[in-house]
Amino acid sequence: MTKQVIIIGAGPGGLASAILLAAAGVRVKIVERLPVVGGRTSSIEADGFKFDLGPTFFLYPRVLEEIFRTAGTTLRDEVPMERLDPQYRIQFGAGGRIDATPNVEQMEREIAALCPADAPGFRRFLTENRTKLGAMAPFLESPFLGWQDLVQARMLKMLPMLRPHQSVDTYLKRFFKDERVRLAFCFQSKYLGMSPFRCPSLFSILSFLEYEYGVFHPIGGCAAVTAGMARVAQRLGVEICLNEPVEEILFAGRRAVGVRTSAGKHHADAVVVNADFARAMEKLVPDNLRRRWTNAKLAKKKYSCSTFMMYLGVEGTFDLPHHTIHISKNYTQNLDEVENQHVLSDDPSFYVQNACVTDPTLAPKGKSALYVLAPVSHQHPNIDWTRERPRFRKLLFEKIAQAGYGDIEKRVRYERVITPADWDSRYEIYRGATFNLAHTLDQMLHLRPHNRFEDLDGMYLVGGGTHPGSGLPVIFESARISSRLLLEDLGMDTNSPLLRSNQPDGSGATAAEKPSLFSTAAQMLGLKSKPTA
Ligand SMILES: Cc1cc2nc3c(=O)[nH]c(=O)nc-3n(C[C@H](O)[C@H](O)[C@H](O)COP(=O)(O)OP(=O)(O)OC[C@H]3O[C@@H](n4cnc5c(N)ncnc54)[C@H](O)[C@@H]3O)c2cc1C
Numbered sequence: 348m349t350k351q352v353i354i355i356g357a358g359p360g361g362l363a364s365a366i367l368l369a370a371a372g373v374r375v376k377i378v379e380r381l382p383v384v385g386g387r388t389s390s391i392e393a394d395g396f397k398f399d400l401g402p403t404f405f406l407y408p409r410v411l412e413e414i415f416r417t418a419g420t421t422l423r424d425e426v427p428m429e430r431l432d433p434q435y436r437i438q439f440g441a442g443g444r445i446d447a448t449p450n451v452e453q454m455e456r457e458i459a460a461l462c463p464a465d466a467p468g469f470r471r472f473l474t475e476n477r478t479k480l481g482a483m484a485p486f487l488e489s490p491f492l493g494w495q496d497l498v499q500a501r502m503l504k505m506l507p508m509l510r511p512h513q514s515v516d517t518y519l520k521r522f523f524k525d526e527r528v529r530l531a532f533c534f535q536s537k538y539l540g541m542s543p544f545r546c547p548s549l550f551s552i553l554s555f556l557e558y559e560y561g562v563f564h565p566i567g568g569c570a571a572v573t574a575g576m577a578r579v580a581q582r583l584g585v586e587i588c589l590n591e592p593v594e595e596i597l598f599a600g601r602r603a604v605g606v607r608t609s610a611g612k613h614h615a616d617a618v619v620v621n622a623d624f625a626r627a628m629e630k631l632v633p634d635n636l637r638r639r640w641t642n643a644k645l646a647k648k649k650y651s652c653s654t655f656m657m658y659l660g661v662e663g664t665f666d667l668p669h670h671t672i673h674i675s676k677n678y679t680q681n682l683d684e685v686e687n688q689h690v691l692s693d694d695p696s697f698y699v700q701n702a703c704v705t706d707p708t709l710a711p712k713g714k715s716a717l718y719v720l721a722p723v724s725h726q727h728p729n730i731d732w733t734r735e736r737p738r739f740r741k742l743l744f745e746k747i748a749q750a751g752y753g754d755i756e757k758r759v760r761y762e763r764v765i766t767p768a769d770w771d772s773r774y775e776i777y778r779g780a781t782f783n784l785a786h787t788l789d790q791m792l793h794l795r796p797h798n799r800f801e802d803l804d805g806m807y808l809v810g811g812g813t814h815p816g817s818g819l820p821v822i823f824e825s826a827r828i829s830s831r832l833l834l835e836d837l838g839m840d841t842n843s844p845l846l847r848s849n850q851p852d853g854s855g856a857t858a859a860e861k862p863s864l865f866s867t868a869a870q871m872l873g874l875k876s877k878p879t880a
Pocket residue numbers: 355356357358359360361378379380381384385386387388400401402403404405406538591592593594621622623654720774775781782809810811812817818819820822
């Protein structure tokens with residue numbers, strides 16, 4: 348009899364799992380509380396403007412490309428995208444800027460303009476991180492189910508190279524002396540919602556991935572990716588129920604056997620949770636059924652930062668880069684205010700996306716869709732957003748004006764603001780921590796909630812809250828890990844296409860030219876099937 352799986356949430360993790368499971372012959376139903384698919388990777392559309400709600404950087408398309416191939420299609424056919432060059436501009440409050448480019452000679456010139464002595468460090472950084480990425484693959488690809496997975500001889504051998512206890516910033520000192528140059532290679536830890544001074548050095552691969560594999564803009568925005576995924580899933584027979592919040596997960600003893608939603612009960616052989624991990628535990632699973640992840644323990648965990656968002660439909664166009672990251676003059680203080688003091692900065696770092704320079708489909712002719720993001724503390728008693736919202740909004744308009752956009756406030760034709768309080772209440776994100784549990788060493792690998800959820804049977808996690816972590820490529824990888832475990836547990840064939848790797852990536856390079864991050868998963872797990880070369 349065909350097995351039935353319910354997936355709670357149509358975010359990128361839920362959609363990727365749906366494709367993989369349906370391609371393997373499982374009957375899949377996704378139950379989503381909102382009227383749209385995509386979760387944090389959906390869009391806001393109004394008055395002819397279109398904004399990504401969350402992700403705007405699409406990196407390392409290879410993982411999704413491989414998932415699409417299991418469904419008999421290609422990423423390129425479903426979602427056209429452009430590789431950006433320059434990838435982004437970094438404007439330093441302390442003076443100077445870098446237009447980050449994958450062109451090695453040009454990038455050396457960009458670095459030399461800030462600090463001539465640092466230019467040669469770029470090639471060394473690329474070479475070392477190419478090796479490091481290869482070494483890290485098993486960490487990212489394996490389901491960390493316990494200590495025994497961590498202490499495998501192969502893993503232990505790699506630890507010295509990964510320097511797990513060093514921060515990204517400290518690691519980068521080996522290549523770059525100038526603090527601004529280091530920031531250009533470590534601000535990416537913000538993708539995980541973390542400070543580069545705390546983020547483990549193994550995440551130096553984030554900036555490496557950008558230079559090696561590209562920063563992409565999917566036409567129509569990153570939400571076009573999740574919309575494409577939903578189309579592919581539906582072609583495989585996946586049923587997507589929108590506007591149907593799950594109210595509780597149903598259990599027979601300690602085994603998840605279905606869900607109760609606003610529309611009724613759905614029974615299943617297994618349940619996959621893509622909803623925000625901590626919020627889903629609190630709301631959908633009785634506290635007394637949990638052992639490791641009780642409400643009291645969840646409250647003690649460390650959470651990522653949040654984001655203050657402004658989506659602005661503006662009269663006129665701007666001859667400014669697609670992505671610009673504005674780094675606060677006193678970046679260390681800004682980070683301390685976000686992560687430790689939980690107060691709002693007077694001089695916040697912020698990011699502006701001016702995507703219409705690449706993609707005119709996002710705004711009516713002669714207008715622009717600007718996306719402004721400032722990292723801020725997750726929900727904390729120090730900050731009352733009903734009071735602070737107007738003040739912080741005004742501050743950001745001043746910063747945007749100084750950043751070269753001019754006084755755009757009177758040219759705004761559409762505006763929407765999202766605060767951490769909104770992420771919490773409207774998007775059901777625990778403490779509004781937009782990048783989930785922090786990616787500190789004590790909350791990673793086997794110490795992160797497991798893909799095969801350790802507290803209960805028949806329940807699997809997918810998305811930024813489980814292993815390997817937040818960010819689209821690793822979320823897609825979490826879908827592969829969880830789906831494989833689920834198929835094994837259902838006694839289904841794990842010799843399925845989802846174990847295959849080494850497909851060409853979106854940058855047009857062949858597998859032979861570039862090492863695959865995810866190609867060794869099957870061997871690592873000791874499964875019989877071998878990835879195709
Ligand atoms: C502002 C912002 C910027 C980001 N930028 C980037 C970026 O540039 N690049 C990048 O790679 N990543 C980025 N991320 C991080 C990450 O890639 C996205 O947040 C991603 O969407 C997370 O995917 P997910 O699968 O974990 O779940 P989500 O996208 O959170 O989806 C979970 C789904 O579950 C649904 N759900 C919740 N509760 C229930 C319930 N009770 N019943 C039914 N459904 C429910 C939700 O409505 C949602 O649709 C960003 C995130 C944010 C917020």
